[in-house]
Amino acid sequence: MTVLENIKAKAKELLEAKEVEVVIGFAQGTLPGKCTPYFARTTEEVERFVWQDGCNLNLANYLSKFSGKVGIIAKGCDTRSIINLIKENQVNRERIYIIGANCPSMGSCHNCRHPQGVIADFYAEQVQLNNQDDFSDVEAFEELLSEERKNYFYQEMSKCIRCYACRNVCPACYCKECFVEENLPCWLGKTTDLADNIIFHLTRTMHVAGRCIDCGACVRACPMEVNLSLLNRKLLKDIQELFNTEPGLSLEAEPVLNEYKEDDPQPFLIGGEESV
Amino acid sequence: MFDYQVSKREFQNWLIKMQEEYEVWAPVKVGKNYTWGSWDGGSFPDEDYQNTLKPPKDLFFPQYEVLLKYKKVKGKRPLIIEPDLPQEKRIIWEVRPCDARSLTILDRVFINKDYEDPYYSHRRKNTVVISLVCQKPGLGCFCKDPLTTEGSDLMLLDCGDTYLVKLVSVKGKGLIKNPVFTADKPINIPMELPANPFNLEIADKDLAEKLEVIYRSPLWRELQEKCVNCGVCTFLCPTCHCFDLTDDQKGKKVRSWDSCMFASFTKQASGHNPRPTGAERLRQRVMHKFRYFFENHGIFACVGCGRCVEKCPVNLDIREVLQRIKEVQ
Ligand code: SF4
Ligand code: SF4
Ligand code: SF4
Numbered sequence: 001m002t003v004l005e006n007i008k009a010k011a012k013e014l015l016e017a018k019e020v021e022v023v024i025g026f027a028q029g030t031l032p033g034k035c036t037p038y039f040a041r042t043t044e045e046v047e048r049f050v051w052q053d054g055c056n057l058n059l060a061n062y063l064s065k066f067s068g069k070v071g072i073i074a075k076g077c078d079t080r081s082i083i084n085l086i087k088e089n090q091v092n093r094e095r096i097y098i099i100g101a102n103c104p105s106m107g108s109c110h111n112c113r114h115p116q117g118v119i120a121d122f123y124a125e126q127v128q129l130n131n132q133d134d135f136s137d138v139e140a141f142e143e144l145l146s147e148e149r150k151n152y153f154y155q156e157m158s159k160c161i162r163c164y165a166c167r168n169v170c171p172a173c174y175c176k177e178c179f180v181e182e183n184l185p186c187w188l189g190k191t192t193d194l195a196d197n198i199i200f201h202l203t204r205t206m207h208v209a210g211r212c213i214d215c216g217a218c219v220r221a222c223p224m225e226v227n228l229s230l231l232n233r234k235l236l237k238d239i240q241e242l243f244n245t246e247p248g249l250s251l252e253a254e255p256v257l258n259e260y261k262e263d264d265p266q267p268f269l270i271g272g273e274e275s276v
Numbered sequence: 277m278f279d280y281q282v283s284k285r286e287f288q289n290w291l292i293k294m295q296e297e298y299e300v301w302a303p304v305k306v307g308k309n310y311t312w313g314s315w316d317g318g319s320f321p322d323e324d325y326q327n328t329l330k331p332p333k334d335l336f337f338p339q340y341e342v343l344l345k346y347k348k349v350k351g352k353r354p355l356i357i358e359p360d361l362p363q364e365k366r367i368i369w370e371v372r373p374c375d376a377r378s379l380t381i382l383d384r385v386f387i388n389k390d391y392e393d394p395y396y397s398h399r400r401k402n403t404v405v406i407s408l409v410c411q412k413p414g415l416g417c418f419c420k421d422p423l424t425t426e427g428s429d430l431m432l433l434d435c436g437d438t439y440l441v442k443l444v445s446v447k448g449k450g451l452i453k454n455p456v457f458t459a460d461k462p463i464n465i466p467m468e469l470p471a472n473p474f475n476l477e478i479a480d481k482d483l484a485e486k487l488e489v490i491y492r493s494p495l496w497r498e499l500q501e502k503c504v505n506c507g508v509c510t511f512l513c514p515t516c517h518c519f520d521l522t523d524d525q526k527g528k529k530v531r532s533w534d535s536c537m538f539a540s541f542t543k544q545a546s547g548h549n550p551r552p553t554g555a556e557r558l559r560q561r562v563m564h565k566f567r568y569f570f571e572n573h574g575i576f577a578c579v580g581c582g583r584c585v586e587k588c589p590v591n592l593d594i595r596e597v598l599q600r601i602k603e604v605q
């Protein structure tokens with residue numbers, strides 16, 4: 001059986017046995033190469049599922065839309081976001097059934113290390129892949145002069161139209177009230193002035209630091225092709241180097257910024273280097 | 277029927293001459309995309325020019341602008357400083373016909389018998405719109421007529437080394453009062469223009485009536501399920517015109533685009549939100565475009581430019597939405 005057949009068979013089984021009320025997956029989109037989130041509630045609807053290049057949103061984002069038992073077809077990134085959501089008490093593990101499958105859009109992300117699900121109740125395929133994320137893109141950027149980095153960053157930030165698609169497709173951005181919508185008083189100007197844009201992005205980046213799993217959903221959602229990946233990946237690299245960890249890999253490990261140890265490396269403080 | 281045929285070189289020279297008096301704006305390629313920018317005096321659209329990412333509404337109704345400034349004055353009424361209204365004369369060219377048409381929709385909102393928005397109307401009056409006929413519709417396009425002249429002052433059709441030019445408005449005609457362009461008789465379109473691949477005949481008025489009936493339909497809930505309530509479809513729409521007014525700390529009153537798809541759009545001071553879920557928000561977007569605007573102005577507030585179709589991050593396709601609405605019994 002193909003991966004898709006496995007996925008469909010499991011989804012039908014779950015719906016027939018009433019183990020879940022809906023299965024979250026993808027259907028064919030209306031434009032070439034596009035897939036669209038799809039919520040199957042009957043075995044007939046399951047037939048519309050696809051699993052192919054283009055299934056590249058992070059479906060974990062939709063879990064909170066449903067209150068009952070939910071099945072979800074999850075690739076590596078989605079499972080890592082699910083882990084985070086469980087740990088942050090946003091999703092109850094008992095309520096979700098995870099159908100794990102390898103990411104079908106392989107090759108589109110920078111040396112993805114976890115294309116296969118990290119947790120699942122059922123795996124639709126069993127291929128172990130091992131890539132190494134080398135962060136060479138971030139390293140190349142770090143090599144640039146500060147003026148060059150600033151110019152590039154300003155250029156990217158000035159493209160933003162503040163549509164918040166990046167935030168709204170991100171499973172880590174689940175705040176009911178985001179700081180950008182605070183208006184009594186206004187925390188942040190509603191303009192696309194460079195300063196307002198930068199504050200939005202830096203605050204968001206810091207708020208998802210240690211929780212962002214680099215699924216790239218935000219980057220793909222952005223209509224203006226703002227390079228958000230660099231910011232997210234810089235933080236992932238720092239987390240890797242400073243704390244030797246990656247977010248969303250285990251249900252037990254404490255999220256890295258939720259924890260404080262006296263011997264935490266603090267190279268960003270004056271004299272901090274020595275304490276490493 | 278077009279009025280003139282000119283070589284691209286002649287046209288370019290004419291436009292360069294115009295730069296003495298006008299700012300000339302054109303689609304400028306940045307990376308893979310086109311954005312509105314100052315014309316360099318030399319570039320012509322590439323083969324791959326479909327349309328600009330952001331619509332030209334930004335040039336008339338910018339994403340944000342300072343409407344006025346105020347200062348506290350001790351013991352007196354606050355001092356209000358009104359900005360100078362935009363006076364520059366502009367030509368924007370290579371505007372797609374759907375986008376030119378969208379300006380006539382914005383005109384109905386910002387320049388009407390009850391109210392004239394000075395910021396918008398100054399820019400609009402000082403700008404000449406030269407459109408360029410689409411010969412190859414984009415993936416999401418569903419305009420009714422790629423030859424529509426609504427909103428254009430002049431219209432161009434690319435014929436390789438030459439342009440056919442159509443005089444549309446008085447403003448457009450005035451621009452070429454000493455024609456460098458010559459023609460003996462009206463010129464027919466020399467090529468077959470493609471029929472629209474996805475013609476929804478959205479301009480049939482049954483749609484507005486249908487929408488009235490299905491206001492409470494469960495369809496909205498179903499259609500919006502995958503929507504993430506971002507601002508892509510409305511911000512990139514050439515006809516969407518909702519805005520917010522905010523005061524910054526320094527005494528500036530700022531107008532900025534807002535979106536009916538945002539959860540915060542209708543949130544009231546009490547905390548109550550009359551459009552609490554995505555279903556009410558999607559319904560509002562569709563109702564405004566295809567029912568309320570039609571009832572008020574006799575025209576749909578959608579020109580079929582396809583931006584929302586191509587850029588929606590979850591592929592919630594307005595053409596599909598309209599199709600589903602049509603199918604409701
Ligand atoms: S910030 Fe972007 S890459 Fe990170 S989890 Fe959110 S959507 Fe994915
Ligand atoms: S999706 Fe892109 S344009 Fe929209 S707010 Fe995010 S970075 Fe800005
Ligand atoms: S662009 Fe798509 S996801 Fe965003 S609000 Fe519009 S329909 Fe919803």
Ligand code: SF4
Binds near residue numbers: 565577578579580
């Ligand atoms: S609703 Fe969509 S297709 Fe219609 S004018 Fe707006 S962006 Fe273009």
